[in-house]
Amino acid sequence: MSKVPVSMTINGETYSGDVEPRMLLVHFIREVAGLTGTHIGCDTTSCGACTIQLDGMPIKSCTMFAVQANGHSLKTVEGLATGAEMHPIQEGFMVNHGLQCGYCTPGMMMTSLALLAENPNPSELEIRTAISGNLCRCTGYVNIVRSIQYAADKMREPELAAAGQGD
Amino acid sequence: MAIESPKIMGYGTSPKRKEDPRFLHGKGTYVDDIKLPGMLHMDIVRSPYAHAKITNINIEPALETPGVLAVITGKDLDAAGLAWMPTLMSDTQMVLPVEKVVYQSQEVAAVIATDRYTAADGVMAVEVDYEPLPAVVDPFKALEKDSPLVRPDKGKDTNHIWHWEAGDKDATDKVFADADIVVEEDLYIPRIHVASIETCGCVASYDAVNGKLTIWMTTQAPHAIRTVFSLVSGIPEHKIRVISPDIGGGFGGKVPVYPGYVIAVVASLKTGRPVKWIEDRSENLQADSFARDYHITAQLAADKDGRIRGMKVKTLADHGAADAAANPSKFPAGLFSICTGSYDLEAAHVEVDAVYTTKPPGGVAYRCSFRVTEAVHTIERMVDRLAVELDRDPADLRYQNFIPKENFPYKSPTGWEYDSGDYKQALDVALERIGYEDLRKEQAEKRARGELMGIGISTFTEIVGAGPSNTFDILGIKMFDSAEIRIHPTGSAIVRIGVQTQGQGHETTFAQIVAEELGLPVDNITVEHGDTDTAPYGLGTYASRSTPTAGAATAVAARKIREKAKHIAAHLLECNPDDLEWKDYKFSVKGVPDRSKTMQEIAFAAYTNHPQGMEAGLEAVNYYDPPNLTFPFGAYVCVVDIDPGTGVVKIRRFVAIDDCGTVINPMIVEGQIHGGLTMGMAPSLFEEIPYDENGNNMAGTFMDYLLPTSLETPNWETGNTVTPSPHHPFGAKGVGESPTVGAPPAIVNAVVDALSHLGVKHVDIPMTPWKIHKLITDAQATTA
Numbered sequence: 001m002s003k004v005p006v007s008m009t010i011n012g013e014t015y016s017g018d019v020e021p022r023m024l025l026v027h028f029i030r031e032v033a034g035l036t037g038t039h040i041g042c043d044t045t046s047c048g049a050c051t052i053q054l055d056g057m058p059i060k061s062c063t064m065f066a067v068q069a070n071g072h073s074l075k076t077v078e079g080l081a082t083g084a085e086m087h088p089i090q091e092g093f094m095v096n097h098g099l100q101c102g103y104c105t106p107g108m109m110m111t112s113l114a115l116l117a118e119n120p121n122p123s124e125l126e127i128r129t130a131i132s133g134n135l136c137r138c139t140g141y142v143n144i145v146r147s148i149q150y151a152a153d154k155m156r157e158p159e160l161a162a163a164g165q166g167d
Numbered sequence: 168m169a170i171e172s173p174k175i176m177g178y179g180t181s182p183k184r185k186e187d188p189r190f191l192h193g194k195g196t197y198v199d200d201i202k203l204p205g206m207l208h209m210d211i212v213r214s215p216y217a218h219a220k221i222t223n224i225n226i227e228p229a230l231e232t233p234g235v236l237a238v239i240t241g242k243d244l245d246a247a248g249l250a251w252m253p254t255l256m257s258d259t260q261m262v263l264p265v266e267k268v269v270y271q272s273q274e275v276a277a278v279i280a281t282d283r284y285t286a287a288d289g290v291m292a293v294e295v296d297y298e299p300l301p302a303v304v305d306p307f308k309a310l311e312k313d314s315p316l317v318r319p320d321k322g323k324d325t326n327h328i329w330h331w332e333a334g335d336k337d338a339t340d341k342v343f344a345d346a347d348i349v350v351e352e353d354l355y356i357p358r359i360h361v362a363s364i365e366t367c368g369c370v371a372s373y374d375a376v377n378g379k380l381t382i383w384m385t386t387q388a389p390h391a392i393r394t395v396f397s398l399v400s401g402i403p404e405h406k407i408r409v410i411s412p413d414i415g416g417g418f419g420g421k422v423p424v425y426p427g428y429v430i431a432v433v434a435s436l437k438t439g440r441p442v443k444w445i446e447d448r449s450e451n452l453q454a455d456s457f458a459r460d461y462h463i464t465a466q467l468a469a470d471k472d473g474r475i476r477g478m479k480v481k482t483l484a485d486h487g488a489a490d491a492a493a494n495p496s497k498f499p500a501g502l503f504s505i506c507t508g509s510y511d512l513e514a515a516h517v518e519v520d521a522v523y524t525t526k527p528p529g530g531v532a533y534r535c536s537f538r539v540t541e542a543v544h545t546i547e548r549m550v551d552r553l554a555v556e557l558d559r560d561p562a563d564l565r566y567q568n569f570i571p572k573e574n575f576p577y578k579s580p581t582g583w584e585y586d587s588g589d590y591k592q593a594l595d596v597a598l599e600r601i602g603y604e605d606l607r608k609e610q611a612e613k614r615a616r617g618e619l620m621g622i623g624i625s626t627f628t629e630i631v632g633a634g635p636s637n638t639f640d641i642l643g644i645k646m647f648d649s650a651e652i653r654i655h656p657t658g659s660a661i662v663r664i665g666v667q668t669q670g671q672g673h674e675t676t677f678a679q680i681v682a683e684e685l686g687l688p689v690d691n692i693t694v695e696h697g698d699t700d701t702a703p704y705g706l707g708t709y710a711s712r713s714t715p716t717a718g719a720a721t722a723v724a725a726r727k728i729r730e731k732a733k734h735i736a737a738h739l740l741e742c743n744p745d746d747l748e749w750k751d752y753k754f755s756v757k758g759v760p761d762r763s764k765t766m767q768e769i770a771f772a773a774y775t776n777h778p779q780g781m782e783a784g785l786e787a788v789n790y791y792d793p794p795n796l797t798f799p800f801g802a803y804v805c806v807v808d809i810d811p812g813t814g815v816v817k818i819r820r821f822v823a824i825d826d827c828g829t830v831i832n833p834m835i836v837e838g839q840i841h842g843g844l845t846m847g848m849a850p851s852l853f854e855e856i857p858y859d860e861n862g863n864n865m866a867g868t869f870m871d872y873l874l875p876t877s878l879e880t881p882n883w884e885t886g887n888t889v890t891p892s893p894h895h896p897f898g899a900k901g902v903g904e905s906p907t908v909g910a911p912p913a914i915v916n917a918v919v920d921a922l923s924h925l926g927v928k929h930v931d932i933p934m935t936p937w938k939i940h941k942l943i944t945d946a947q948a949t950t951a
Contacts, residue, residue, distance in 0.1 A: 001284075020284060027283075036200035037193015039415070041364040042448040046869030049364055077193035090191040094183055097838045101670030102190030103197065103364045103415030128877040135869070137364050137416050138670045140841030141877040 006070045010035060011079030019066050026050045028066035029076060037077035037106045041135070048134030051107035052076045058114035060107075060133075077106035080113075088154035089113055089147070098147030100138030108134045112148045120156055124149075173690045175752055177683025178897065181834035185674045185694070195413040201370045201383050203441040207236060209431050210286035211444075212276040212293045213454065214268040217304075217525040217862025218315070219297035221264060221275070229278055229292040234285035236438055238293060239277045239430055241265040252399060252429055255422070255641055256499065258328070258490040259320075260528055262426045267300065269317055269488035270527045271864055272453035274426045279434045279442060302862030303525045306462065306485040310522055317488055317523040328490055328521035333504035334581045339516040342477035346468035350552050355931045356541050357855040358460040358485070358526070360452050361533050362874060363669075365415020367455060368445035369428050371435040380435070381408045384428060387417045387669060388707025391641055392424060393699045396432070411697035417669035418846070419532030422493040422709050423456045453867045456492075457526070457856060458533030460485040461519075461541045465506075467549045473559055475568045478507055478515040478580075480545060484530070486521050491528035493709065494537050495639040495646060501537025502796075504581035505630045508546035509590045509800060510568040515580040525862045534846045534907040536631045536710035543627045547912030548929065551623075555923060560607075561916065562598060565626050566591060576893075583630060585798045586900075587890045589826070594626050596888060597802035597824040606806060614924060619809035619943075621921025624802070625913035631901040632715025632797040641706060647792045648716035649703035650724045652681060654785040656774040658767030659691035665705015666717040667697035671903060672835045673713060677721055679831050680897070684725035685732075686752025686766045703788060711799070711901035714831065715892075720791035722896040727787035729766075731773075735785075736764040738778040797892045797900035801825040805913040809921050814940025816852060816918055818881045825905055828891045829898035837885055839903045844883045847910025849875050851932050922946070 006028070007016040015033040029038050029052065038061060041049035045063040052061045053075040080087040089109045092098065099105040108131060115122060115130035122130070127148050128141070136144060176182040189195050226238040241263035244250040251259050263274055278289030303309045303317050309326040317326055343349060369384040380402055386392050389409040397404040414421065431444040446455070461482050468477040484500065486492070494501045500519040507515045533540070550568070554561040570577050572589040579585060606622050613620045636645035649665035662681055668674060678692035696702055705717055729749065736754040737744040740762055747754045755763035764772075773785040806820040823844055830836050853873040857865045866872040891898025911932060918934050919927055925946035930938065 022284065030200075031202075034202075035193070036197075037195075039197070039365070040199065041366070041415075042869045044448065044868050044870060047364055047448075047874075077191075081192055084188075086188075086191065093191055094187045097184070097834050099187060099190055099670075100672070100838060100842060101363070101365070101414065101416045102186070102195050105190055106193050109191075132876040132878045135364060135874050135876060137362065137418070137846070137874065138842045139838060140843075140845035140883060141880045142841045142883055143838060145877070 004067060006066050008069050008071065009073045011075055021065065021067050023066045024062055025064040025066045025069050026061040029061060035076050035078050039103055039106060041103065046135070048107045048111060049104050051110045051134060053110055053114060056117065058111045077109060080109065089151040091154065092147035092150035096143050096146040096150055098139065098143045104134060104136045108136065108144060112151065116152055116155060121152055173688035175682050175686060176689035177679055178829060178831055179833065181832050182675060182679065182689050184672050185678065186672065197365055197413045197415055198368050198370060198383050198385050199445045203370065203372055206370065206441040206443055207279050207281060207438060208283040208286045209277050209279050209434055209442050209444040210283065210290045211274050211427060211450070212278065212290050212295065213272045213450065214275050215271065216268060216297055216299050217271045217302040218269060218300040220267045220300060221295060222298050223296040224276060225294040226276065228294060229289040232285065232289050232292050234281040235278055235289040237279040237434065238289065239263065239434060244433065249429065249433060252424065254489055254491040254528065255493045256490040257496065257642065260489040260491055262429045269525050271862055272450065274430070277430045277434065279438060302860070304858050304860060304862050306483050306522045306524055309524050317525055326523040328486060328523060329499050330518070330520050331499045332516065332518045334516040335514055336516045338514040339477050339479055342514045343468045343479065346476050347471040348556065349466055349468050350549065350556050351464065351466045352549060352552050352929050354463045354465060354545060354548060356459045356461045356463065356544055357850070357932065358457045359533055359850045359854045360457055360856055360872065361418035361420035362452065362872065363416030363418055363420055366446045366448060366451040367421060367425055367427070369431050370441055370443045371431040372441035373435040373439065375439055379406050379408065380432065381410065382432065383410045383412055385414055385421050386411045387421045387709050389667065389697055389699050390665065390704045391644055391706055394644065395424065395642065409699045411667050414669040417708065418534040419458065419493065419709055420455060421669065422531055422707070423491055425455060448869060449867050452856070452872055453864045454527050456531040457487065457529040458531055459541060460530055463541065463545055465545045465549050467553050469553055473557055473564050473567050475510050475553065476513045478512055480506055480517045482519040484519055484521040485524050485526065486530060487524055487526035487528045489528035490521060493531050495633055495641060496643065497638060498537065502630045503538040503542045505539055505583060505628065506542035506545050507579050507581060508543065509570060509626050509628045511570045512580050517581060526858060532709060534843060534904050536629065536904055539630055540908045540911065543908045544912050547625045547627060548915060551916045551919065552928060555928060561624050562594065562603065565594060565624065584795060585628065586795055586892045586894055588628065588798060588800050589888065589890045590626055590800060593800060593802035593824045593826055593888050596886060597804045597822050600824070600884065600886060601804045601806070601820060601822040603804065619811055619921045621807050621917040621919070623805045623913045623915065623917025623920055625909050625916065626802045627800060627909040629799040629905045629908055630796050631711035631799060631904065632793055633710050633712055634796055635794060636792045644706065646706050647790050648705040648712070648720055649788070649790045650717055650721035651703045651788045652721070652724045652728060652786060654728060654770045656771050658687060658770040660687060661693045661695060662721060663695045663702045664717045664721065665703050666708040666713040669708065671708065671713065671839065672832070676831045676835060677718065680718055680721045681725050684722055685729060711904045714899045715797045715895060715901045716791055716793055718899055719793060719896045720789040723791055724787040724789035727789065728785055731785060732766060732769045734781065735769045735772050735777055739764050739772055794894045797828065797895060799825070799827045799900040799902060799905050801905055801909050803909050803913040805917040807914070807917040807921055809918065809939060811943055814936035814943065816934055816939060818848065818914065820884065821881055822884045823906060824886045824888060825902060826888045826890050827902035827905065828889065828895065828900035830887065830889065831899065836902050840885050840906045841883050843904060843906030844910050845875055845880050846907045848880065848914060851911045851914040851934060853933055855933050
């Protein structure tokens with residue numbers, strides 16, 4: 001099959017390649033860009049293991065072609081931390097035992113962050129609704145909800161401190 | 168400023184998990200993340216029919232596809248003697264078929280290509296001609312004389328596979344003849360699938376120069392796989408290396424050997440290049456080993472005063488096209504005979520018959536220690552069934568029949584020796600926590616208003632930690648497990664274990680065992696596992712056996728090190744070893760606590776200043792053969808509300824009190840319980856793999872096979888009691904599966920309780936809205 005050139009920004013770096021038009025975005029991310037933190041769990045948009053952010057919006061990268069992401073800006077789990085220093089969402093999952101096998105975790109965090117960008121102080125039901133497209137087989141979600149609440153609190157700290165409610 | 172020294176973090180503490188940073192940074196290494204130079208991809212042609220004769224396979228069009236390097240069929244494998252493979256139950260299963268297919272989605276041929284898309288193109292191009300045969304779907308009909316045979320290769324004129332029984336039939340008949348009342352129920356525990364979020368797959372790489380085969384594989388039992396591969400292929404065992412890297416959930420589904428693994432190995436041998444095979448979700452749900460599928464008829468005999476005296480169970484086990492369970496060899500129905508549960512019965516008799524049908528082979532566990540879920544479901548449903556019959560409160564009836572704590576060790580009527588238990592205490596805690604009396608009042612008020620609310624109890628006994636090697640083996644390999652500990656000169660350590668993690672947190676908890684036993688900070692202990700070239704031989708992680716077996720081995724190996732350390736400490740302190748005591752994580756001279764040596768000091772001396780005549784170094788190995796299984800238990804109470812208009816069951820509250828003996832890491836145990844409860848709820852309410860009359864799988868994607876999401880899953884309320892195992896080195900019992908085993912009957916009992924005034928006495932799982940709505944409307948039609 002003939003190939004077409006694509007180029008996109010992932011975590012601030014440019015990745016380019018000639019790919020078949022039918023190549024799924026998740027395969028571009030994993031196999032062309034070599035960022036294997038994004039996982040594949042179902043191929044049918046059901047499980048959310050492949051969730052990334054495209055221009056800030058959470059998308060399931062198994063249900064988008066690489067060519068559709070041409071020219072866009074993507075963020076994956078590898079773009080969360082600053083060096084070894086964890087992002088509050090990563091810290092939240094670590095502190096609250098929000099992961100076990102770790103397979104769904106990157107997608108779960110990418111969905112959570114999109115929620116927190118839109119709604120910095122979500123209720124439990126809002127969190128559960130937001131992550132209902134991300135399946136986890138290990139944790140029973142209770143600690144994932146706690147992890148996201150932890151991240152929400154931590155990410156709001158500067159704002160609350162500025163408003164004088166931070167102590 | 169003083170630098171705080173790292174903490175020991177032994178038993179009962181919750182250090183954060185050592186494995187988490189790599190997962191959180193996206194740096195885990197799952198099988199599909201492995202990319203080798205020159206690696207090829209394999210995809211599989213699968214049968215659209217449940218039962219059909221293969222009349223022709225034309226591979227030419229596939230071979231003409233650019234990028235396709237090879238197509239492998241059953242005939243190729245047959246020529247090499249590899250068309251069939253043994254299952255873990257000493258049955259046989261096709262790797263690729265030569266004559267006919269016996270289940271839908273069965274592997275028919277494999278295409279090897281330069282990338283996964285081209286491999287899929289090749290699959291589309293393979294032409295297979297089938298002559299459909301009648302499907303054998305209903306296991307009862309499969310036993311009838313005129314049923315088509317699924318496995319004529321077996322040389323028998325029936326689809327019956329085996330008959331197995333436990334307990335004393337005569338004694339049980341006598342109790343039944345003598346009892347005041349007998350209740351009976353048919354229970355179907357449907358076919359389900361573990362559906363770990365990572366599917367199965369491997370990368371097989373044969374290095375022709377060194378003659379070494381390396382397989383990265385989604386397996387829960389790498390050593391056993393290596394031995395089986397060596398025996399089947401004839402490749403010497405030291406020339407095979409099986410690596411189980413990071414695994415995205417196992418739950419029993421990654422214990423068996425699937426045809427795809429074997430074909431990928433053959434493909435690598437054939438092409439001389441690494442070959443990757445990763446199944447997609449549909450292949451995973453449609454072809455990999457299923458769990459459960461037990462058709463059970465159970466009877467309880469009791470006296471009018473509520474004393475339960477005897478139990479009879481007859482079961483038909485639908486194994487699909489091969490008995491590909493992963494049970495210990497001598498236990499074809501696993502540990503199903505634990506079905507007398509937490510109650511003191513006079514006699515019991517259990518029979519299981521297994522049958523072939525044209526469905527995928529199995530049945531493996533679904534987060535369960537060899538058929539214990541089926542056993543617990545049976546007894547916990549039947550106790551409630553009896554309670555309804557006798558008009559007794561289900562909690563009250565349980566209290567009356569519990570094995571009293573002073574009767575442990577307790578010999579069950581089917582031959583198990585329960586190690587320890589305090590069932591009354593667990594139920595006390597659970598009922599108190601949920602506010603049982605108030606809930607019963609609320610239920611009465613709601614019922615008067617026409618609202619449907621139910622309360623369900625399950626007081627289960629688990630049986631895990633297989634097992635004592637005189638009775639437990641897999642294909643002849645005894646079910647011991649192992650650990651190897653090496654202390655470095657500066658007091659840090661490496662631990663290698665025969666089991667491996669698929670998310671359970673072994674890298675943390677096994678470090679905690681060494682930390683506790685040797686007084687070394689948990690941060691300074693590395694745990695390695697899953698690589699057969701480096702880890703000691705073990706039987707793997709399933710059936711909640713890691714802590715009872717390899718955990719015990721780790722403690723025993725650590726204690727061997729401690730014994731040697733004592734002699735080094737005596738040398739350093741210039742005293743007799745008998746004058747030393749191990750206290751506060753160090754050796755001190757008795758009565759002179761100031762004169763002491765830490766393990767870190769001793770470790771340094773083991774390499775720099777060890778006594779004359781003693782071997783240098785500080786390390787130990789242990790292969791632990793448990794004297795008995797362990798018997799975790801728990802008391803669960805579930806409260807449900809049912810919407811009469813839709814039939815939707817909502818779990819309002821669920822209190823789970825678990826007793827797994829000594830707890831290593833409470834945070835991890837709680838996480839295991841949350842996950843296990845969710846996998847207990849899943850088949851209770853949502854999951855089933857049904858087949859139509861032609862043997863078509865009706866739940867082959869996540870659109871049809873419904874895993875619980877965050878919205879259906881309640882906030883589990885957990886708690887524990889601690890009744891240590893008397894025979895385990897530090898009293899632990901194992902916990903990963905207790906909640907999956909214990910939860911379903913609590914949920915079913917709650918639903919039946921909510922509907923009991925409508926005349927409902929039993930509901931089979933999954934309790935879907937449609938099923939519940941129909942029960943309600945049927946009951947209303949009857950009373951109208």
